[in-house]
Amino acid sequence: MGKKLLTTITLLLFAGSSLSFASEDARVLVKLPQKIENHMMSNMRDHLMALNEIIQALAEDKMDKAAKIAEYRLGMSAMKLHGSQKAAPYMPKGMRQAGYQLHKAATRFALKAEEEEDKKGALKALSEVVASCVACHAAYRVR
Numbered sequence: 099m100g101k102k103l104l105t106t107i108t109l110l111l112f113a114g115s116s117l118s119f120a121s122e123d124a125r126v127l128v129k130l131p132q133k134i135e136n137h138m139m140s141n142m143r144d145h146l147m148a149l150n151e152i153i154q155a156l157a158e159d160k161m162d163k164a165a166k167i168a169e170y171r172l173g174m175s176a177m178k179l180h181g182s183q184k185a186a187p188y189m190p191k192g193m194r195q196a197g198y199q200l201h202k203a204a205t206r207f208a209l210k211a212e213e214e215e216d217k218k219g220a221l222k223a224l225s226e227v228v229a230s231c232v233a234c235h236a237a238y239r240v241r
C-alpha cells in the first residue's frame with residue numbers, strides 16, 4: 099500500500115472517531131439550581147482568565163505574582179473564598195473530587211512558583227492544574 103494512501107486512511111479513521119466522539123456525548127449531566135450554575139460558570143470563566151494571567155506572569159519571571167494568582171483564584175484559598183461549598187452538595191462524588199484536585203494542584207503550583215529557582219518544576223505543576231480542568235470537563239456537563 100502506498101504511503102500516501104495509508105496516511106489518507108489513517109486521517110479518515112481519525113476524523114471518523116473524533117466525529118463519533120462529538121455526537122455521542124458521554125459526559126454525565128449534573129443538574130444544578132440555576133443560581134449555583136451561573137455562579138459556577140462565572141468562576142469557570144475566571145479560572146481561564148487566571149490561567150492566562152499565570153502564564154503571562156511566568157513569561158515575565160514574576161514568580162511571586164504567578165503564585166498569588168494561583169493560590170487566590172484557583173488554589174485552596176480560592177476554594178474557601180469563592181463559595182464552592184455551595185455547589186458541592188449537588189455534585190456527584192467524582193466531580194467533587196475533581197474540584198478538590200484542581201484546588202490542591204493550584205496550591206502545589208503556587209508553592210513551586212515561590213521556589214523561584216525551580217521554574218521547570220513550576221511548569222510541571224501548572225500542567226497538573228490544567229490536567230484537572232481537562233479531567234472534569236471530559237466527565238461532566240451542567241447543560
Ligand code: HEC
Binds near residue numbers: 142145230232238241
Ligand atoms: C469539578 C469540575 C471542573 C473543574 C475542575 C473545572 N471545570 Fe470548567 N466547567 C465544568 C463544567 C461541568 C462546565 C460546564 C460544561 C458544560 O455543561 O458543557 C465547565 C465550563 C467551563 C467553562 C465555560 C464557562 C461558560 O461560561 O460557559 C470554562 C471557560 C471553564 N470551565 C474553564 C475551566 C478551567 C480553566 C479550569 C481549570 C483551571 C476548569 N474549568 C476546571 C467543570 C469543571
